[in-house]
Amino acid sequence: MTRSTISINPTKTDHHVAKLTALAIALHVLEAVFPSPLPGVKPGVANIITLFVLIRYGFGTAAWVSLLRVFASSLLLGNFLSPTFVLSLSGALLSLATLWLAQYLPKRYFSVISLSVLAAFAHTLGQLCIVRIWLIPHAGVSYLIPIFALAALIFGLINGIICARLLSK
Amino acid sequence: MNKLKSQALIGDIFIIVTSAIAVVFLFKTLWSNVPASQLLIRQADQIIGTYDLEQTRELHIHGPLGESHISIEQGKVRFKQSPCNHQYCVHQGWLNRVGQVAICLPNQISLQLIGEKKPYDSLNY
Known part of the structure; x- marks a missing residue:
């Protein structure tokens, strides 16, 4: 009897992606457990990992980590393909697009803190677009925009500072 | 703290x-x-309708989950009862200012407060 084996040879990068994604998923799920004063306002601590990966391993790896985190967390939390998942995905996609552009900012003047704030705003914008187009299709949403923008600024700043600290170690 | 300062670049x-100014502007x-x-x-x-706020009145609006009770009470309004799971709309409480909104997503009902003029009019400032 012959045994057939399929062997997959994971590269070093694969291991890095897997480990960091696992950490991001843990943070994402942990955050989902805590109640939020307003639905949609969350610190987004998992984005610290995305930023960390962006600086250390480049944009491609960061995109993998971010998207894998969104898909895997939604499966764990049981909201895959639900509005929560779509909001999470749209936020992640727009913030990745922003990071892709922002990575070309001169490093001398712009640190990861800038990237974090920009990504946080993009994340919020992506979510608000989905809310406006799909979930609440009228102008009433505009009342909530300032709160979301303020939250994006504060949490983007905090996450950026944490990420800068981690990177300097 | 010094470490932090050296990390934040110009x-x-x-x-x-810029973001802070944008937030204040918003x-x-x-x-x-x-x-x-x-x-x-x-x-x-x-649009189900526009109602005067200066009255006391109970409204019953039908949505996909059932009936939501909305009460208007002399200048303010709230979701009194709604057949949704999370009850976010009910917990939001009374609304009384121009531009305020309460939404019951599951039952697809929204309340929006407007003034005499159009809401978000620059004349409001």
Whole structure:
């Protein structure tokens, strides 16, 4: 009897992606457990990992980590393909697009803190677009925009500072 | 603290200040302290009606989950009861200013407060 084996040879990068994604998923799920004063306002601590990966391993790896985190967390939390998942995905996609552009900012003047704030705003914008187009299709949403923008600024700043600290170690 | 200072570069400060100004601007334009005079109720993509706020009245609006009870009480309005799971709309409580909104997503009903003039009018400031 012959045994057939399929062997997959994971590269070093694969291991890095897997480990960091696992950490991001843990943070994402942990955050989902805590109640939020307003639905949609969350610190987004998992984005610290995305930023960390962006600086250390480049944009491609960061995109993998971010998207894998969104898909895997939604499966764990049981909201895959639900509005929560779509909001999470749209936020992640727009913030990745922003990071892709922002990575070309001169490093001398712009640190990861800038990237974090920009990504946080993009994340919020992506979510608000989905809310406006799909979930609440009228102008009433505009009342909530300032709160979301303020939250994006504060949490983007905090996450950026944490990420800068981690990177300097 | 010194470590933190050395990490924030001039570009970071520029981005933070610009964002902070943008946030303040958003608050100024989108929030008003003007008391509302009228209530606009929507169910899905349809406008159910506009109601005067200076009255005491109970409204029953039908949505996909059932009936939501909305009460108007002399200048303010709230979701009194709604057949949704999370009850976010009910917990939001009373609304009384122009531009305020309460939404019951599961039952697809929204309350929006408007003034005499159009909401978000620059004249409100």
